[in-house]
Amino acid sequence: MTSIREIPREEYLLPGTAACPGCGFTIGLRMALKALGPKVIMVVPAGCTSIIQSPYPYVSIGVPLLNIAFAAAASTASGIAAALEYKGDKETTVLVWAGDGGTADIGIQALSGAAERGDDFIYVCYDNEAYMNTGIQRSGATPFGAWTTTTWTGKREFKKDVPMIMAAHRIPYVATASIAYPIDFYDKLKKAKTYRGLKYLHLHAPCPPGWKIPTDKTVEIAKLAVETGLWPLYEIENGEFRLTGISKMLLDKKRRKPVEQYIKVQGRFSSMTDDDIKILQKWVDEQWETYAQLAKTK
């Protein structure tokens, strides 16, 4: 694990972004660009990043960045990666930085195609668990019980497991990460960079307005998601599943905090009943049985 002192001081996420106060994924973006910069070309589909990069003629990201339509991030990156190969440029990394709507829903076809072809880029999904930029509508990654402006009484379906979908494509590297554990994320990006082909990282990133949480609680709540087991940290390297960071300890059910602790501190879950919380707890526990199996079978 990289020590905090070894993280580059260079900043490619420049001061003065248009992000909301307390925005989670910008913490992640800052880290990602430190891990990969400056030889990076970024591709950004519609989403919060379209806003936080600052409106024309201002710029808040210090690497070349191409904005593209919602469904097209992965395929555009495929084109750029192929072009770099054509030019013999082996140094530049292509980085897609897309939200959960752009990944789990409208963009999944292009992402799946690029994965199947083994196109050479890193795809990061920053998961704030709804279409935040358009005003908090439910996405395929919105969790069970969450209020959004299209699920007023709480979503009744569970979150789509995109990292596992990507792992099923047998790409060389899949990892989950959380903005509460930036060095874990940093190391995973560094590792992703060593592989050729499509690398997929899924970054859990709280959003204060969308989650109805105080702006100074972003990191704390992201941490709770990991500690309750709702958001496991793992990587799948060449098919080998491995829990990372504190998630390694959480295979033991007793060490996982009850999901209630995570639910109760967020306004978006206010319509969840005790029964709903039980359903969610059961779902989490079952997920962990799968992780236990995966961790064992390696």
Place this chain on the structure above:
Amino acid sequence: MAQTLVINGNHAAAYGAKLSKVQFISAYPITPQTVIVERLAQMVEIGELNAKFIRVESEHSALAACIGAASTGLRAFTATSSHGLAYMHEMVIWASGARLPIVMPVVTRAFAPPWSIWDEHTDILLERDTGWIVFMAENNQEVLDTIIQAYRIAENENVLLPVMIGMDAFILSHTTTPVEIPDQELVDNFLAQESKRSFILDPNNPITHGSLTYPEWYMEFRYLLYKAMTDAKSVIKDAANQWAKLTGKYHGDLIDCYKCTDADVNMITIGSPSGDAKEAADILRAEGYKTGVIRLRVIRPFPSEELRQAAHNSKVLIVVDRNLSPGIGGILLNEVKGVFQTMKKQPLVHGFIAGLGGRDITLQNFISMFKRGYEILEKDEEPGIEWINLRREVL
């Protein structure tokens, strides 16, 4: 030395791309376009063409990948048809907004339902407001020649717009005719101009492209696109003339005037049906009628001036629309009417809807359409819209 091959339109398109030395191709199959990219895939795999070829999972992705590659400065190519074009529509708009010189043949084909894989021009005409330069080729030779000209036009620094070249499904795509393949050296010289792009993604010179733009800036971007379209006219003419000088092949510039200047009745057409229209004009000329054909070789930028000049002596214009805009009629009819609106002495403009979904438009049909033009003139009828070869008995 230039050689002549007997090839279909799809092969001609593939040769056009090869001779243009495209560096990036992405493709998704759709009938009747598939052969274009099959041939290119083969050329790349056997080392005849040094390009990256990616086989994507949809037309939307095909054009998105071209946008990615062109954004790094590569010469990019894809091809599509009908539903494929409709599916990539969003990226069609993106490519021109980003001012990327991508070239794409469109094998024009009808839409479903009901399914139809045959010829119609509605697909390409629906894209006319996207900011692409839109050509319609009359024959296989023109397909090849226009693809090469298209790169010269698209990459001109006063233009920097993508170009699509329409070619009729099956009538061109699958019909073999002799096509002269020019020398590589000739094409290299023709395309040798320094291509200055509007932007290049390069870590040594980071820029952000396509940011959110508030109302105080957006309109200027659109104006620049509009101006580029206008400036493209002289570049298109120059490309057509230079090509003619080098190869002897001239297909017209923005319009292709066939005996049009002194004609009383001019027929306005696009694409492959124009050949039959020209033949009908000849037959009627032999009978003493003063008929002509104005083929719109370019649909965007719309050749308004050129059309006015070519047709200012015409008494009647017959517009043949192999397309349909339900609720108004033929798309070209309305565009043409608009052009003459401002003239004091206006020709009568009469429209025909013909050949939808691959329905034949025969030589005899063209002759009757011309004759209807004379009838309207003689009987002082109100011009309107008629459907040709519609089987009213089954309705």
